Amino acid sequence: MRRLLLCLVVVFVLVLPLWGNNYIIRLTTMMMLYSVLSLSWNFIGGFAGYPSFATASFFGLGAYSGAISQVHGVPMFLAWPVGGLVAALFAAALGLAILHLRGHYFAIATLVVAEVLREIVNSWTDLTGGGMGLNLPILRLDVNAQARLFYFSMFVLAIMTVIAASYVSKRRLGFGLRCIKQNEDAANMIGINTTVYKTTAFVLSAVFVGCAGAFYASWVNYIEPGDVFEVLLSVKPIVMVLLGSSGTVIGPVLGAVVFLFLEEMVWRNFLTFHAGVLGLLIVALVLFLPGGLLGLYFRRVFHWKESR
Amino acid sequence: MLIAQIIVNGLVLGGLYACIASGFSLVWGVLNIINILHGSFIIIGSYVAYFAYNYLGIHPFLSVTIAAIVLFLFGYLIQAGIINRVVAAPVLTTLTLTFGLELLVNNSLLAAFKADYRKVILENPLGVIDMGGIIVPLDRLATMVLALILTGLLYWVLNASRIGRAIVAVRMDREAAALMGVKVKQIYAITFGLGAVMAGAAGSVMSVIFPISPLNNILFLGKAFVICVLGGLGSVPGAMIGGLALGMIESFGGLIFGPEHAMTLAFSLLILLLIFRPTGIIGKRGYQ
Amino acid sequence: MNKISSKNITILALLIFACFTVLSIGKVAESSENVIRVGAPLPLTGPLSPEGKKQVEGYDLWAETANKAGGVKVGNQRYRVEIVYHDYQSNTPRAVQLAEKLITEDKVHITFSPFGSGATKAASGVSEKYGIPTMAATASSEEVYNQGYRYLFNTFTPNQTLTEPLSDIVKERLPNAKKVAILARNDLFPLAIANVMNDSAKKRGFDVAFFEKYAIGTMDHASALTLIRAAKPDWIFATGYINDLILIRKQMGDLGISASVVTMIAGPAYKEFVDATGPLAENVTSASWWHPAVRYKGEDVFGTTENYNKMFEKKYGRVPDYAQASASAAGAIFQVAIEKAGTLDRKKIRETLAGLEVLTFWGPIKFGSTGQIISLKPPVFQIQNGTQVVIYPSEIQQAEFRVGVK
Numbered sequence A: 001m002r003r004l005l006l007c008l009v010v011v012f013v014l015v016l017p018l019w020g021n022n023y024i025i026r027l028t029t030m031m032m033l034y035s036v037l038s039l040s041w042n043f044i045g046g047f048a049g050y051p052s053f054a055t056a057s058f059f060g061l062g063a064y065s066g067a068i069s070q071v072h073g074v075p076m077f078l079a080w081p082v083g084g085l086v087a088a089l090f091a092a093a094l095g096l097a098i099l100h101l102r103g104h105y106f107a108i109a110t111l112v113v114a115e116v117l118r119e120i121v122n123s124w125t126d127l128t129g130g131g132m133g134l135n136l137p138i139l140r141l142d143v144n145a146q147a148r149l150f151y152f153s154m155f156v157l158a159i160m161t162v163i164a165a166s167y168v169s170k171r172r173l174g175f176g177l178r179c180i181k182q183n184e185d186a187a188n189m190i191g192i193n194t195t196v197y198k199t200t201a202f203v204l205s206a207v208f209v210g211c212a213g214a215f216y217a218s219w220v221n222y223i224e225p226g227d228v229f230e231v232l233l234s235v236k237p238i239v240m241v242l243l244g245s246s247g248t249v250i251g252p253v254l255g256a257v258v259f260l261f262l263e264e265m266v267w268r269n270f271l272t273f274h275a276g277v278l279g280l281l282i283v284a285l286v287l288f289l290p291g292g293l294l295g296l297y298f299r300r301v302f303h304w305k306e307s308r
Numbered sequence B: 001m002l003i004a005q006i007i008v009n010g011l012v013l014g015g016l017y018a019c020i021a022s023g024f025s026l027v028w029g030v031l032n033i034i035n036i037l038h039g040s041f042i043i044i045g046s047y048v049a050y051f052a053y054n055y056l057g058i059h060p061f062l063s064v065t066i067a068a069i070v071l072f073l074f075g076y077l078i079q080a081g082i083i084n085r086v087v088a089a090p091v092l093t094t095l096t097l098t099f100g101l102e103l104l105v106n107n108s109l110l111a112a113f114k115a116d117y118r119k120v121i122l123e124n125p126l127g128v129i130d131m132g133g134i135i136v137p138l139d140r141l142a143t144m145v146l147a148l149i150l151t152g153l154l155y156w157v158l159n160a161s162r163i164g165r166a167i168v169a170v171r172m173d174r175e176a177a178a179l180m181g182v183k184v185k186q187i188y189a190i191t192f193g194l195g196a197v198m199a200g201a202a203g204s205v206m207s208v209i210f211p212i213s214p215l216n217n218i219l220f221l222g223k224a225f226v227i228c229v230l231g232g233l234g235s236v237p238g239a240m241i242g243g244l245a246l247g248m249i250e251s252f253g254g255l256i257f258g259p260e261h262a263m264t265l266a267f268s269l270l271i272l273l274l275i276f277r278p279t280g281i282i283g284k285r286g287y288q
Numbered sequence C: 001m002n003k004i005s006s007k008n009i010t011i012l013a014l015l016i017f018a019c020f021t022v023l024s025i026g027k028v029a030e031s032s033e034n035v036i037r038v039g040a041p042l043p044l045t046g047p048l049s050p051e052g053k054k055q056v057e058g059y060d061l062w063a064e065t066a067n068k069a070g071g072v073k074v075g076n077q078r079y080r081v082e083i084v085y086h087d088y089q090s091n092t093p094r095a096v097q098l099a100e101k102l103i104t105e106d107k108v109h110i111t112f113s114p115f116g117s118g119a120t121k122a123a124s125g126v127s128e129k130y131g132i133p134t135m136a137a138t139a140s141s142e143e144v145y146n147q148g149y150r151y152l153f154n155t156f157t158p159n160q161t162l163t164e165p166l167s168d169i170v171k172e173r174l175p176n177a178k179k180v181a182i183l184a185r186n187d188l189f190p191l192a193i194a195n196v197m198n199d200s201a202k203k204r205g206f207d208v209a210f211f212e213k214y215a216i217g218t219m220d221h222a223s224a225l226t227l228i229r230a231a232k233p234d235w236i237f238a239t240g241y242i243n244d245l246i247l248i249r250k251q252m253g254d255l256g257i258s259a260s261v262v263t264m265i266a267g268p269a270y271k272e273f274v275d276a277t278g279p280l281a282e283n284v285t286s287a288s289w290w291h292p293a294v295r296y297k298g299e300d301v302f303g304t305t306e307n308y309n310k311m312f313e314k315k316y317g318r319v320p321d322y323a324q325a326s327a328s329a330a331g332a333i334f335q336v337a338i339e340k341a342g343t344l345d346r347k348k349i350r351e352t353l354a355g356l357e358v359l360t361f362w363g364p365i366k367f368g369s370t371g372q373i374i375s376l377k378p379p380v381f382q383i384q385n386g387t388q389v390v391i392y393p394s395e396i397q398q399a400e401f402r403v404g405v406k
Helices: A002-019 A022-047 A055-071 A076-098 A103-123 A143-170 A172-182 A184-189 A194-220 A232-244 A250-269 A274-288 A292-298 B002-031 B038-056 B064-081 B091-113 B138-160 B162-172 B174-179 B184-206 B214-231 B236-257 B259-276 C006-025 C049-068 C092-104 C116-130 C160-173 C188-203 C222-231 C242-254 C271-281 C305-316 C322-341 C346-355
Strands: B128-131 B134-137 C035-042 C072-074 C077-087 C110-112 C134-136 C152-154 C179-185 C207-214 C235-239 C261-265 C284-287 C357-360 C363-366 C380-384 C387-392
Touching: A002 A022, A002 A143, A022 A055, A022 A143, A022 A172, A022 A194, A022 A232, A022 A250, A022 C092, A055 A076, A055 A103, A055 A194, A055 A232, A076 A103, A076 A143, A076 A194, A076 B259, A103 A232, A103 B091, A103 B214, A103 B259, A143 A172, A143 A194, A143 C116, A172 A184, A172 A194, A184 A194, A232 A250, A232 A274, A232 A292, A232 B091, A250 A274, A250 A292, A274 B091, B002 B038, B002 B134, B002 B138, B002 B162, B002 B184, B002 B214, B002 B236, B002 C222, B038 B064, B038 B091, B038 B184, B038 B214, B064 B184, B091 B214, B128 B138, B134 B138, B138 B162, B138 B184, B138 B236, B162 B174, B162 B184, B174 B184, B214 B236, B214 B259, B236 B259, B236 C222, B259 C207, B259 C222, C035 C049, C035 C092, C035 C322, C049 C077, C049 C305, C049 C322, C072 C322, C077 C092, C092 C110, C092 C116, C110 C322, C116 C134, C116 C152, C116 C188, C134 C322, C160 C188, C160 C261, C160 C284, C160 C380, C160 C387, C179 C188, C179 C222, C188 C207, C188 C235, C207 C222, C222 C242, C235 C242, C242 C261, C242 C271, C305 C322, C322 C346, C322 C357
Parallel strands: C035 C077, C035 C110, C110 C134, C134 C152, C179 C207, C179 C235, C235 C261, C261 C284
Antiparallel strands: B128 B134, C072 C077, C284 C380, C357 C363, C380 C387
């Protein structure tokens, strides 16, 4: 039964390009991108309980490394893994430096890293184009074919992320991360190597996001530091996971779908007040729906007393 | 000569920064909440001063009191009505909540006042003093002095008044304070209100030198972060030291690395401090 | 939950299906009357909204004027002009998204670019992909046009055409001037024009004693200005958008900085700059691609420059500056091209534009091989006694260049 339903969703997504116009395709591609971001955040934020605002850093790094590779002749499909790799390496290094921080300090450190990266990219004009942005070579391909190419590529990336999340969730890594979330000191005492586990989660939260960033650069053909290092890129995945329910595998995807839908609706109807409505949504979410939508469905009671 | 001017620039900026950060530091230290709204509070204070000056003729330095009242009410209500519900929740929840509130408030400001930059243009500008080649614009100097006075006032309130002592008590040990009869939730609301007051007052005072626009919120917030980590949390003297330090760092950093790197410099310093010395320059978490 | 449960999947599937159904409803019905739809993605909210609003004024004036005159002639039919606006909130990725939406959903025939070189460059990829003739009314930097695109045209000549005449004037009037200080906003256009200024100055033997960038959103320029003061330049050149330049000019005043020449691009053209800086604006120089004082007898729907100024003043109650005029010009040029091509076929419109040579109220129009206009003679002007006066070119010169800014 489960497999059948999964197949149905997959088939639906695969078949969409047949009747959807380019705008719908673009929207769905965006939805899958958001899923990748929220699933990735879930590794470090949902499973391990570390409030990471580093998604923007990874996305931006992936976008720029992918873009710069492409500008220097690397073929597009290779540039994407390059983005993922760069982001992963950065996450490993950063993780070792700041994962010993807890709570607020960790959050701030990750928030600020994106700003620093943005400024570095902004200033390194020779390599990155600085404030003038970077243009990627456009594909000399028919527009419709292009839309579908990107659509299916993102689909592959999204599936990979889901599989990774599912795998981690079932295995020792997931168990260990959940222990860390509950009580890190206790986890340490029972023999879980928290540094390795946390760093792994952090790297996982970066690698797919980095690929997505490189993908994004190829997709829109032009990136600017302000766009790809934007702080909202770190906040939205968190909201999506909170919306869907953290710690599950489908939760983040659900959250991404609903979030994008809301975003589109809000954008069409509330011209000057999008951010405000998003804010309202966040407040409502935190106050009234702490377990996310799935939590609502199952009427789970989530405990607030977490170790800090 | 150039160095002297840079030092003066740094000090003048630093006094302002101290005022901006003191409220933020208080809220973080006592409630353990990072108030993302802080930047917008500052901007509201600036708008209060702007409208008070242009429609009522009240000098921005005087409308500090109006801004203080407005913001105290606003802050108190937000804490009492919204944040208090989740005040014991994990960091992620409270941070996301204040983030959401900030989006709401900031967007409302944008919708109400538009993104255009406004400036309070004083009828009688204060001019500049020229001390042997070092030029200090008087309005900046006045702003800095006022900012320091306000910060001093906060310090005095925390030490000398009953409410102030209650706040410190809650900060030290919530349960014990509750057992002593302190209404913790109310103290939280008052503290948040006080934080808002400091922000609004700073905004009011700064309206004569900085352009006013809802778009500046992130700038102020970023500086507040750095100052708190530099100076230590929950401590007014800490905010003072952190503020002055940041002012100097930006001023000298501008000289050495170029003006466009000032903020990056500050943030890089922040990260380094977080990695190696999270408790700040002072080295301990102060209680006042 | 440890595994992907079937209940979760059901919810997900149902939700996705519901979302798509609702989103598909919002499609635009195609109208059958004779309308030319022009797409205009603009920053109507956010930091660039003042600039976005000026564009709206310019586009609306063109649409109104064209429609009042009976519409655009396509062959032997008359078409009404309809401008489709979308707000991208000063956020470049949204601008790109909207550009695509305008083409695929709103089914526009032609488009205007978003505001500024950065967003124009970003969105130009979309119009190139779809083959939609696009007119950029606010993008001058050559970097925007170096992609080899064929469907992008614009109304601003390259940045050198602003800095070269200016440098000539300064060199001629102040032969003893040696040092130049340049302060640039770290953004596509302001940085590009600062770089070009750097070249123009060096070419004439000036010593560029200071050249620094400031971050977008800088609120305090004291450190940069202190360094500039220490360098004692004869000529200070600052770039940015109006809010930045007002702030810089004021802080220059605070710090007691004076120089023989102070040039700022791109604020002083606007009345708002003069209003906000008061006596500090005196003798500040600037250059732009158009000024209400130019006099051209155009073949476009506006006709003469004086007529354009009159119509603008009638509708909005004030004198136009180059921003609104550029937007109107973008529309007027499109109209000339469509009427000449006699068809709405995009390829033909593009070809007509590429070979176009016509005089308009904006100036002579001819596009180079990159699509950028090459035929303008941008005026240099100075603020004297609280108003902008043209000091170059000689055909429309209104006053002499004055030295010394306090």
